[in-house]
Amino acid sequence: MNFYVMTLFPDMIEQGLNTSIIGRAMEKELLSIKAVNIRDYTLDKHKRVDDYPYGGGAGMLMAVEPVVRTYQAIREDIAAKTGSTERPRVVYVTPWGRPFHQEMAREFAREENLVFLCGHYEGIDERALEEVATDFVSIGDYVLTGGELPAMVMIDAISRLIPGVLNNKDSAEYESFAGNLLEHPQYTRPEEYNGKKVPEVLLSGHHAKIEAWKKEQSLLRTQKYRPDLLEQ
Ligand code: 4GY
Numbered sequence: 650m651n652f653y654v655m656t657l658f659p660d661m662i663e664q665g666l667n668t669s670i671i672g673r674a675m676e677k678e679l680l681s682i683k684a685v686n687i688r689d690y691t692l693d694k695h696k697r698v699d700d701y702p703y704g705g706g707a708g709m710l711m712a713v714e715p716v717v718r719t720y721q722a723i724r725e726d727i728a729a730k731t732g733s734t735e736r737p738r739v740v741y742v743t744p745w746g747r748p749f750h751q752e753m754a755r756e757f758a759r760e761e762n763l764v765f766l767c768g769h770y771e772g773i774d775e776r777a778l779e780e781v782a783t784d785f786v787s788i789g790d791y792v793l794t795g796g797e798l799p800a801m802v803m804i805d806a807i808s809r810l811i812p813g814v815l816n817n818k819d820s821a822e823y824e825s826f827a828g829n830l831l832e833h834p835q836y837t838r839p840e841e842y843n844g845k846k847v848p849e850v851l852l853s854g855h856h857a858k859i860e861a862w863k864k865e866q867s868l869l870r871t872q873k874y875r876p877d878l879l880e881q
Pocket residue numbers: 742743744768769770771772773786787788789790791792793794795796799
């Protein structure tokens with residue numbers, strides 16, 4: 650999978666995603682992440698990418714031209730790399746988008762190329778969104794200073810679903826949200842800490858009992874913390 654991120658802060662994307670599991674997946678060429686600086690595509694002689702909103706209001710907006718030109722450059726890159734001239738899905742990350750969830754991550758994980766558009770300031774000229782965006786997605790009901798963190802959140806969630814990214818074949822699905830249940834409590838050594846013992850059943854070696862315990866604990870945890878998941 651090839652990710653592209655249209656951003657004014659490419660370092661943030663590169664620094665944030667080059668470590669740990671995602672970093673190793675890039676080394677293994679299971680995925681690539683290209684952060685494209687929107688400022689490189691402005692035609693303004695002072696390299697400005699923002700301007701005042703028509704009709705007034707607080708703050709500045711990202712102008713249409715640099716965003717559309719960045720998008721065109723990405724399409725050329727995709728064509729050169731894969732031969733594909735299809736329009737890639739372009740996700741605009743915004744608090745007014747559809748709420749991101751695991752099922753959406755699974756759907757995006759099937760794309761060959763996926764583009765994220767990160768806004769800053771007060772947002773982006775609507776005509777740029779009309780030209781390039783295909784999906785509008787939010788990571789939650791709060792307002793951040795830019796779209797980079799949400800884009801990174803989504804890239805992380807999508808990447809771990811790409812075959813080969815996690816070393817354990819089972820781990821991508823057998824986790825919180827897999828069957829609309831939260832994950833059971835987990836323990837590693839030591840067997841006792843501060844008088845707290847690891848639940849007996851986990852040391853029993855009795856696989857059927859262990860599975861039953863995990864199921865029950867998942868259910869209890871879901872009832873306690875996310876009863877809404879059980880109603881779905
Ligand atoms: N929450 N989910 C979010 C966000 C910041 C101004 C548009 C969110 O997805 N994005 O808070 N984004 C704003 C900042 C431009 C994006």
